[in-house]
Amino acid sequence: SAVISQKPSRDICQRGTSLTIQCQVDSQVTMMFWYRQQPGQSLTLIATANQGSEATYESGFVIDKFPISRPNLTFSTLTVSNMSPEDSSIYLCSVDPGTGTGYTFGSGTRLTVV
Amino acid sequence: GEDVEQSLFLSVREGDSSVINCTYTDSSSTYLYWYKQEPGAGLQLLTYIFSNMDMKQDQRLTVLLNKKDKHLSLRIADTQTGDSAIYFCAEAKGATNKLIFGTGTLLAVQP
Numbered sequence: 001s002a003v004i005s006q007k008p009s010r011d012i013c014q015r016g017t018s019l020t021i022q023c024q025v026d027s028q029v030t031m032m033f034w035y036r037q038q039p040g041q042s043l044t045l046i047a048t049a050n051q052g053s054e055a056t057y058e059s060g061f062v063i064d065k066f067p068i069s070r071p072n073l074t075f076s077t078l079t080v081s082n083m084s085p086e087d088s089s090i091y092l093c094s095v096d097p098g099t100g101t102g103y104t105f106g107s108g109t110r111l112t113v114v
Numbered sequence: 115g116e117d118v119e120q121s122l123f124l125s126v127r128e129g130d131s132s133v134i135n136c137t138y139t140d141s142s143s144t145y146l147y148w149y150k151q152e153p154g155a156g157l158q159l160l161t162y163i164f165s166n167m168d169m170k171q172d173q174r175l176t177v178l179l180n181k182k183d184k185h186l187s188l189r190i191a192d193t194q195t196g197d198s199a200i201y202f203c204a205e206a207k208g209a210t211n212k213l214i215f216g217t218g219t220l221l222a223v224q225p
Contacts, residue, residue: 102159
């Protein structure tokens with residue numbers, strides 16, 4: 001299965017600032033997915049990132065708040081912009097390596113906004 | 115409904131079987147998954163089932179799928195204290211097969 005390197009693993013940020021999270025995959029994948037896990041909650045899909053096109057955002061998430069880059073088939077970034085304490089969550093990237101063995105997740109970025 | 119539903123909490127004694135249930139939303143979902151999340155840890159894929167199957171067994175894990183009722187279950191045989199975690203079901207949905215997660219079930223195993 002694919003191996004994802006996600007960083008940073010955690011950060012504490014001031015409100016009003018932005019944080020960019022990176023995910024690097026050890027193989028080429030068509031789509032990468034970004035999720036948010038708020039404290040004590042399940043995972044919610046933020047957007048799907050396809051190389052060469054704009055990301056597709058789920059209801060309740062917008063590009064101005066969560067801009068995504070997908071410059072090639074092994075890399076993606078998610079930026080959390082103009083942060084507020086409500087953005088404190090774990091953010092995870094995920095890929096489907098297409099081997100029929102299930103989706104792989106990064107180790108997550110634990111974000112605390114103060 | 116719109117959500118993938120799971121019961122919030124399950125408590126079992128060590129050595130007993132655990133059954134975690136999930137009701138999903140999309141009858142056209144091709145794959146359904148079970149993930150495990152231990153405290154402070156990432157997501158671990160436990161097992162998955164293709165939609166044309168009604169059962170899959172993998173060592174201590176048995177997955178049952180009822181497509182008519184859109185119901186998925188995970189049975190853990192001989193549950194151990196190390197199985198204590200949150201368990202999420204997920205369905206692969208839509209043209210991109212994006213994963214939609216259930217609400218999660220906290221499994222507590224009593225010694």
